Amino acid sequence: MTRTVGPEANQTPPEVADAPAVALHSGTSDLRGLFSRNLRQSGIYVAFLAIVVLFAILTSGTSLSPGNITNIVLQYSYVLVLAIGMVIVIIAGHIDLSVGSVVALTGAVSAVLVIRHGAPWWVGVLAAIAVGLAVGAWHGFWVAYVGIPAFIVTLAGMLLFRGLTLQVLDNVSLSPFPSEYGKVASGFLNGLIGGNGYDAFTLLIGVIAVAGYAVSGFRTRVARIRYKQPVESFPLFVARVVAVGLVVMAFAWQLAHARGLPIVLIILGVLVIAYGTITKRSVFGRQVYAIGGNLSAATLSGVKVRVVNFWIFVNMGFLSAVAGIIYSSRSNGAQPGAGNSFELDAIAAAFIGGAAVTGGVGTVVGAMVGGLLVAVMSNGMQLMGVDQSIQSVVKGLVLLLAVAFDVYNKRRGGNR
Amino acid sequence: MDENILEMRSITKTFPGVKALSDVSLAVRRGDVHAICGENGAGKSTLMKVLSGVYPAGSYDGEIVFDGQVCRFSGIRDSEHAGIAIIHQELALVPFLSIAENIFLGNERRGRAGLIDWNKANAEAAELLASVGLAENPLTPVGQLGVGKQQLVEIAKALSKDVKLLILDEPTAALNDTDSAHLLSLLRRLQQRGITSIMISHKLNEITAIADHTTVIRDGQTVETLDMSQPGVDQDRIIRGMVGRDLESYYPERESHPGEEVLRVEDWTVKHPSQDRLVVDHASFTVRAGEVVGIAGLMGAGRTELAMSIFGRSYGRDISGRIFMHGREVKARTVSEAIDRGIAYATEDRKKYGLNLIEDIRRNVSAAALGKLSRRGWVNGNEETRVAEDSRRDMNIKAPSVSSIVGKLSGGNQQKVVLSKWLFTDPEVLILDEPTRGIDVGAKYEIYTIINKLVAAGKAVVVISSELPELLGICDRIYTLSAGRITGELPVREATQESLMVLMTKEKELAA
Structure with missing residues (x-):
């Protein structure tokens, strides 16, 4: 007797409960399904839109004026840069409390070289980035290879690098930077191809951006169809491109009628596209999500957890340096107290943008929208002359509600 | 009183x-x-x-x-x-x-x-x-x-x-x-x-x-x-x-044609990560192509520890012993090395160690072999979906689509996702730890069928199970493990539940 064969052994395997019929290759997927599937993501867009409209009404349109939109971009760009790195850190299940101090330190190193020692502006920029990478490697070493929780490592880093900033600056502010350095954050590209009362170059870039969006969207669509995967119906696709195009062009139109295309917006745009692609499409990005989703499963699937964690923090250091350069450039100098509480703004942006406290969930675009939501809100309240204290209360409540919404959604999802 | x-x-x-x-x-x-x-x-x-x-x-x-x-x-x-x-x-x-x-x-x-x-x-x-x-x-x-x-x-x-x-x-x-x-x-x-x-x-x-x-x-x-x-x-x-019960479950029939030896483990010894005792004690075993080898042991006998320590040293410390693939000694010091050498391990606790429950089927299936789906570090998402679709069809995973979140599937379907993940790494040896734990009879039959297909395709399969009838039903050969030691090896035609249980409860002092 080698095999025990039951009476049913020669029949077909026990028949499976009929799987729900799937309209997988039907070529279209309905709008509502798309919407409810991405409720957490779309929720944040709807909230953002509501906030924009709300403050446009409350400030009788001032908040959407060319000058103010330019202002928002200049004023919050460094928080958005930080939020890109922070959302990746959070997806992997960590946190970074040190970024405010790192912003200060990188700006200070750059200022010392450029202002005190008269080095050219690009030396300052490179030095700041080198310092940022070194700080990131330091954090990565302790978190990934020694196994200290990131909360502790970066809390220590927050104190450590703030102290080093004071040392580097001898406890005094340094200013001003030469004008080339200042261009990074407050420079504009305009008048390159003329325009009468508006900047044609800005509009051209807007057109290129929309065209790029349409082409890449179309290519994705074609590839998905080739692999017989569901895509939105063609009219819906066109409608989406037109809607995005209108928003981008309206934005570009407003910028063109103010001071033109801010250089930091170009930097930010490049970073968002690059990191959006990395998190979504690269092996590294996948491994970040895998680690945050289930660390043990990721380890047992061959993910080199330590290496990935190390580079996550190196990257955060790099982006902190970029933010440090932008901030020092914008404030035209380095101050011992620069970047104070930036880490909290960046963390708030990531969570409002749908990142999960437990890790494994979040997107770069979500964090950008989360950051912009806070930016538009703060800016609107400033325009209305709302007291600083109330602003803080409102921001706190928005963060709390956003995460409560996330938790609520998850609980409901779990009960289904 | x-x-x-x-x-x-x-x-x-x-x-x-x-x-x-x-x-x-x-x-x-x-x-x-x-x-x-x-x-x-x-x-x-x-x-x-x-x-x-x-x-x-x-x-x-x-x-x-x-x-x-x-x-x-x-x-x-x-x-x-x-x-x-x-x-x-x-x-x-x-x-x-x-x-x-x-x-x-x-x-x-x-x-x-x-x-x-x-x-x-x-x-x-x-x-x-x-x-x-x-x-x-x-x-x-x-x-x-x-x-x-x-x-x-x-x-x-x-x-x-x-x-x-x-x-x-x-x-x-x-x-x-x-x-x-x-x-x-x-x-x-x-x-x-x-x-x-x-x-x-x-x-x-x-x-x-x-x-x-x-x-x-x-x-x-x-x-x-x-x-x-x-x-x-x-x-x-x-x-x-x-x-002493009748076998009420049933197993699909299979003709067994074992080929050449694929995996040989010699003198494998593993210490408990925090206590001073041996969890696996000079264990040696072999697996051949097209063969299902069972490992029987009671709880605490060191079955999972044996498997996980072989799989890229995921368990224990002070590990010694040698691993041979096709007669050549190989090193598998990390999980990715083990995967590269053609070893796959499907865990007994799929929720804790096997799956990313908040992700969809697609991303779980690709998780252990993203390299096969990527060029210069960029993942081909469409190819990934195609692979997941193939698995869903071949394994009969019951889910509306490959974008279904794995945490919402039934135990049997989750197990099929785990198997899909490891099959996609194209292993030569699959170690399945309690592959049918917590799943219903119908799904068990399907899992057995999958195992049979694998060995028919020349893979070597190791099954760790607490259920002796299961081992007797699907294996060619069974090793028994007790207190970290291999206490016996029986071809399935000579094994009975009683004889296995005697070997599984054999203590060290009696083993000599």
Whole structure:
């Protein structure tokens, strides 16, 4: 007797409960399904839109004026840069409390070289980035290879690098930077191809951006169809491109009628596209999500957890340096107290943008929208002359509600 | 006084979809050491949880009479109050607190003004420690003690509550021989003091050495209660009781054509990550192409530890031994190296170690072999979806689409996702750890069919299972593991549940 064969052994395997019929290759997927599937993501867009409209009404349109939109971009760009790195850190299940101090330190190193020692502006920029990478490697070493929780490592880093900033600056502010350095954050590209009362170059870039969006969207669509995967119906696709195009062009139109295309917006745009692609499409990005989703499963699937964690923090250091350069450039100098509480703004942006406290969930675009939501809100309240204290209360409540919404959604999802 | 301190009558306990206990009765005589044995999953622990109130009255049918009174415990506090103490396999001590603090945790000795009188507590603790034969200072933090001594602290804790009935769940599973012997003699001493013990154990030599009566449970039912003083009641008699059932499940047929040797492991030895004992002890085995090899062992025998330590040293420390693939020695120091060498390991705990439950089927299937789907670090998402679609079809994963979140699938379908993930790494050897745990009969049949397809395609498969009929039904050859040592190797046609159980319970001193 080698095999025990039951009476049913020669029949077909026990028949499976009929799987729900799937309209997988039907070529279209309905709008509502798309919407409810991405409720957490779309929720944040709807909230953002509501906030924009709300403050446009409350400030009788001032908040959407060319000058103010330019202002928002200049004023919050460094928080958005930080939020890109922070959302990746959070997806992997960590946190970074040190970024405010790192912003200060990188700006200070750059200022010392450029202002005190008269080095050219690009030396300052490179030095700041080198310092940022070194700080990131330091954090990565302790978190990934020694196994200290990131909360502790970066809390220590927050104190450590703030102290080093004071040392580097001898406890005094340094200013001003030469004008080339200042261009990074407050420079504009305009008048390159003329325009009468508006900047044609800005509009051209807007057109290129929309065209790029349409082409890449179309290519994705074609590839998905080739692999017989569901895509939105063609009219819906066109409608989406037109809607995005209108928003981008309206934005570009407003910028063109103010001071033109801010250089930091170009930097930010490049970073968002690059990191959006990395998190979504690269092996590294996948491994970040895998680690945050289930660390043990990721380890047992061959993910080199330590290496990935190390580079996550190196990257955060790099982006902190970029933010440090932008901030020092914008404030035209380095101050011992620069970047104070930036880490909290960046963390708030990531969570409002749908990142999960437990890790494994979040997107770069979500964090950008989360950051912009806070930016538009703060800016609107400033325009209305709302007291600083109330602003803080409102921001706190928005963060709390956003995460409560996330938790609520998850609980409901779990009960289904 | 009644002769029986405890009578559990017609206990029936149902979980959604499973009848864990069906009309189980148990009578324990006052002052006895009463052993309960049965295969993994037979219902022993469930029965003890019913008794101790972990499953409150009302959640089961039947009646419990303890010390002459009908009891309806609504929680573990009620049963403790009545004088029942349970000591679990996983010890429930706080490692940073002292022995005395642990003993009186939740039962603190209050002095004046409601404050704890530590002098009194420590003095009492010292007495209790003496009564269990543990020569330690009551102020020593529990974390500094070995497992054996911690177990004694647990017993001291139970004694501090005036226990009448002590339940020990696999008390010696994690102990070395000396500590086990010490524990058993302690049970004898407690017996002389009038304390009744119930001991759940797999170790039949211990049961025959110490128990007055033994109740055998099988498939959620009481089979028999043996009086250990009767002639002819020995280990073999107990084993017959434990496995003597007809095979009601069924297995797809397969013709077996084993080919060349694919994997050979020699002298594999692994130490426990934090304790000073060998979990795997000079284990050697081979697997051939087109062959299903089973590893049988009771809980704590080191089955999972053996598999995980081979799979890129995911478990244990001080690992020694050699791994050969196709006769050539290979190194597999990390999981990714093991995967590259063609080894795959599907875990026994798919939710904890196998799947990213918040992600969809697609991303779980690709997780272990993203390199195959990417060029220069960029993942081809469409190719990934195609692979996942293929798996969904081939494995018959029941889900609306490959974007379904894995956490919402049934156990059987989750297991198919795990298998898909490992098949996509294109392994030569698949180690499947409890591949059918917690899934229904239909899905089990499908998993067996998949295993058969794999070996037909020339893969080598190792199956670790607690269910002996399963191993006998699907394997070509079975190794038995006991206390980290390979105690036997049987071709399936020579193996029976009884012969396997004898080898699985073979202890070190008998093994020589």
